[in-house]
Amino acid sequence: MHEILGSIKGPESLREMSDMQQKLLARELRQVIVDTVSKTGGHLASNLGVVELTIALHTVYSSPRDRIVWDVGHQSYVHKLLTGRYKDFSTLRQFGGISGFPRIDESPHDVFGTGHSSTSISAALGIAAARDLKGEKFSVVAVIGDGAMTGGMAFEALNHAGHLQKDITVVLNENEMSIAQNVGSLSKHLSRIRTHPRYFRVKEDIEGLIKRIPAVGNSMAKVAEKAKDSIKYFLVPSMLFEELGFTYLGPIDGHDLVLLKDVLKRAKKLKGPVLIHVVTKKGKGYRPALNNPDRFHGVGCFEVKTGEIIREGNGQSYSSAFGKAMLELAAEDPRVVAITAAMADGTGLSEFANVFPDRFYDVAIAEQHAVTYAAGLAREGFKPVFAVYSTFLQRAYDQVIHDVCLQNLPVVFAVDRAGIVGNDGPTHHGVFDLSFLSHIPNMQVLAPCCCSEMKEMLRYALNSEGPVAIRYPRGEGRTVKGYTPGPLVKGKSEVVIKGKDLCIIAVGNMLPRACRAAEQLQKKGIKAGVVNARFVKPVDTEMLAEILKDYDKIAVLEDNVIRGGYGSYLLEQMNSMGLDAMDYRIKLLGFPDEFVTFGDNDSLYRAYGLDDTGIYYSLLDLAEGGKGSGVSKEKVGYASGGQGVVSKQRKS
Numbered sequence: 282m283h284e285i286l287g288s289i290k291g292p293e294s295l296r297e298m299s300d301m302q303q304k305l306l307a308r309e310l311r312q313v314i315v316d317t318v319s320k321t322g323g324h325l326a327s328n329l330g331v332v333e334l335t336i337a338l339h340t341v342y343s344s345p346r347d348r349i350v351w352d353v354g355h356q357s358y359v360h361k362l363l364t365g366r367y368k369d370f371s372t373l374r375q376f377g378g379i380s381g382f383p384r385i386d387e388s389p390h391d392v393f394g395t396g397h398s399s400t401s402i403s404a405a406l407g408i409a410a411a412r413d414l415k416g417e418k419f420s421v422v423a424v425i426g427d428g429a430m431t432g433g434m435a436f437e438a439l440n441h442a443g444h445l446q447k448d449i450t451v452v453l454n455e456n457e458m459s460i461a462q463n464v465g466s467l468s469k470h471l472s473r474i475r476t477h478p479r480y481f482r483v484k485e486d487i488e489g490l491i492k493r494i495p496a497v498g499n500s501m502a503k504v505a506e507k508a509k510d511s512i513k514y515f516l517v518p519s520m521l522f523e524e525l526g527f528t529y530l531g532p533i534d535g536h537d538l539v540l541l542k543d544v545l546k547r548a549k550k551l552k553g554p555v556l557i558h559v560v561t562k563k564g565k566g567y568r569p570a571l572n573n574p575d576r577f578h579g580v581g582c583f584e585v586k587t588g589e590i591i592r593e594g595n596g597q598s599y600s601s602a603f604g605k606a607m608l609e610l611a612a613e614d615p616r617v618v619a620i621t622a623a624m625a626d627g628t629g630l631s632e633f634a635n636v637f638p639d640r641f642y643d644v645a646i647a648e649q650h651a652v653t654y655a656a657g658l659a660r661e662g663f664k665p666v667f668a669v670y671s672t673f674l675q676r677a678y679d680q681v682i683h684d685v686c687l688q689n690l691p692v693v694f695a696v697d698r699a700g701i702v703g704n705d706g707p708t709h710h711g712v713f714d715l716s717f718l719s720h721i722p723n724m725q726v727l728a729p730c731c732c733s734e735m736k737e738m739l740r741y742a743l744n745s746e747g748p749v750a751i752r753y754p755r756g757e758g759r760t761v762k763g764y765t766p767g768p769l770v771k772g773k774s775e776v777v778i779k780g781k782d783l784c785i786i787a788v789g790n791m792l793p794r795a796c797r798a799a800e801q802l803q804k805k806g807i808k809a810g811v812v813n814a815r816f817v818k819p820v821d822t823e824m825l826a827e828i829l830k831d832y833d834k835i836a837v838l839e840d841n842v843i844r845g846g847y848g849s850y851l852l853e854q855m856n857s858m859g860l861d862a863m864d865y866r867i868k869l870l871g872f873p874d875e876f877v878t879f880g881d882n883d884s885l886y887r888a889y890g891l892d893d894t895g896i897y898y899s900l901l902d903l904a905e906g907g908k909g910s911g912v913s914k915e916k917v918g919y920a921s922g923g924q925g926v927v928s929k930q931r932k933s
């Protein structure tokens with residue numbers, strides 16, 4: 282069906298193609314990407330924008346000998362299609378299929394694993410330094426978007442690269458967008474370059490101009506210097522990158538294949554760090570994405586013909602419930618301010634930005650800065666809420682400790698996408714937050730079981746004296762049948778179902794699963810109690826003491842890694858209460874000490890024995906005192922270590 286793409290053996294095939302063939306290939310690539318992503322979901326607009334750039338890179342550089350590092354990696358679909366993954370491309374982001382991000386275990390062409398932003402220049406520089414230490418010869422290229430360039434790490438790397446003067450090329454792909462419109466003064470700087478009258482004049486004759494860069498002769502340094510200058514004075518009105526020690530080339534039309542290849546070839550010959558500023562259109566070649574690039578940045582399934590997005594589920598998502606709650610609470614209290622790190626829409630803050638533009642801050646992809654910025658606001662009496670995906674908050678671990686918790690400042694962390702997030706996979710799962718937040722002094726950690734409880738938690742957090750993190754998952758916040766959470770009291774859990782044979786303590790999102798399991802067990806005559814943990818920290822020690830008095834079989838259910846999670850805290854607590862875990866049978870159900878792969882959430886929960894069936898059999902096994910439920914771990918598909926079992930039966 283895709284004649285040219287189907288015939289490509291690897292990137293080397295590109296070098297045998299005419300410019301015209303490559304243009305036809307670009308069209309095929311766009312077709313495959315649109316068709317596939319319409320069925321699998323994924324990052325559409327960004328990939329459509331880098332089709333010509335990726336073809337040019339793989340024509341000029343010999344991957345995997347030359348190293349191409351993709352920043353974030355969400356735009357690596359074209360790269361994947363050109364490097365041997367066309368046949369399997371329909372499995373994109375599916376359980377057991379091709380990852381939506383570069384993975385070093387997937388292909389030798391995926392030089393460096395990514396998913397989080399702003400790492401490419403650091404990685405590329407490290408690779409270049411290693412190359413020189415080993416005395417090897419190959420080129421190293423980092424491809425980074427103008428959104429990712431707003432991250433502090435990118436600047437740290439530019440600073441270091443300018444100092445080291447290693448031979449690397451940074452391709453800065455400017456499309457004026459992060460997920461939404463890019464923000465910040467860097468963005469303005471790039472825009473000034475792009476809209477400078479000189480650019481338009483030069484653009485018309487750019488091919489000729491680039492050709493004036495001398496080919497590399499014997500006195501490399503001199504030539505490079507000359508080239509630098511000729512570009513400097515002809516092309517750009519502003520010299521930010523030059524001052525950082527880079528040779529700046531651009532701006533270049535990122536959809537002009539011939540020009541791109543020409544510039545890349547010439548840049549390859551220059552000594553020292555080179556930055557090529559490429560201008561592209563996000564969503565190029567597919568009108569719905571071109572017209573609405575933020576909607577089609579990361580998208581679910583959609584109708585190719587109309588671009589209509591196929592929605593799954595009608596319930597309210599935690600993110601939108603959070604957004605609504607913020608509107609209400611901010612209307613009540615003018616000290617409430619909201620912060621996002623380039624994720625206004627994803628975290629549910631878009632409406633807040635419209636209603637309270639003066640109390641809304643998009644700091645760009647800068648989670649570390651966001652946290653300390655929030656700390657500054659809190660220090661002056663405001664009530665900052667930083668809405669951030671669990672996985673991206675990992676970036677700001679030190680800022681959470683050093684700037685917020687150590688000073689006990691009342692910053693609220695609305696930790697979205699906690700737990701597993703499905704098809705984006707291990708770079709995006711939020712399975713570590715309970716572990717990395719709960720052990721910080723002064724921090725309170727809460728997990729709602731439904732949207733209405735989340736709103737109460739937010740109200741509680743905004744009235745707290747110190748830092749509070751509320752962590753909730755991606756997607757719908759389903760209510761638990763027959764249970765309406767009662768008023769929230771600091772450090773108090775709540776009994777949802779009274780039982781006698783075993784007790785399940787569920788954290789947040791896992792509560793509905795715990796209740797369904799209890800219902801199933803009831804059919805077997807097993808009366809399971811269920812507790813909504815609510816506070817992961819401070820832990821309800823009184824409730825724990827009650828549970829330990831009333832039950833000798835206890836299960837903890839959490840969508841976090843077991844290590845350092847709520848269950849492990851329970852064991853610690855028992856220890857400090859002088860209780861012997863050997864007197865109880867305790868099952869910790871959560872994720873094991875391994876990275877959870879990508880795929881739909883149902884498959885992932887099943888793989889780790891955390892789907893309804895898996896949980897039911899685990900609990901049955903627990904209830905039956907280890908005599909065995911007749912279902913082996915393997916049968917219900919537990920991953921090794923997916924759950925921890927502590928101790929045998931009670932002695933008495």
Ligand SMILES: Cc1ncc(C[n+]2csc(CCOP(=O)(O)OP(=O)(O)O)c2C)c(N)n1
Pocket residue numbers: 327330353355356396397398425426427428429430454456458459460563622623624646648673676
């Ligand atoms: C540390 C971190 N924060 C947030 C994100 C979420 N995110 C993924 S892509 C993206 C925008 C990237 O913009 P840009 O680099 O310009 O790439 P484009 O999609 O525009 O090509 C963001 C904010 C992330 N991947 N990593």
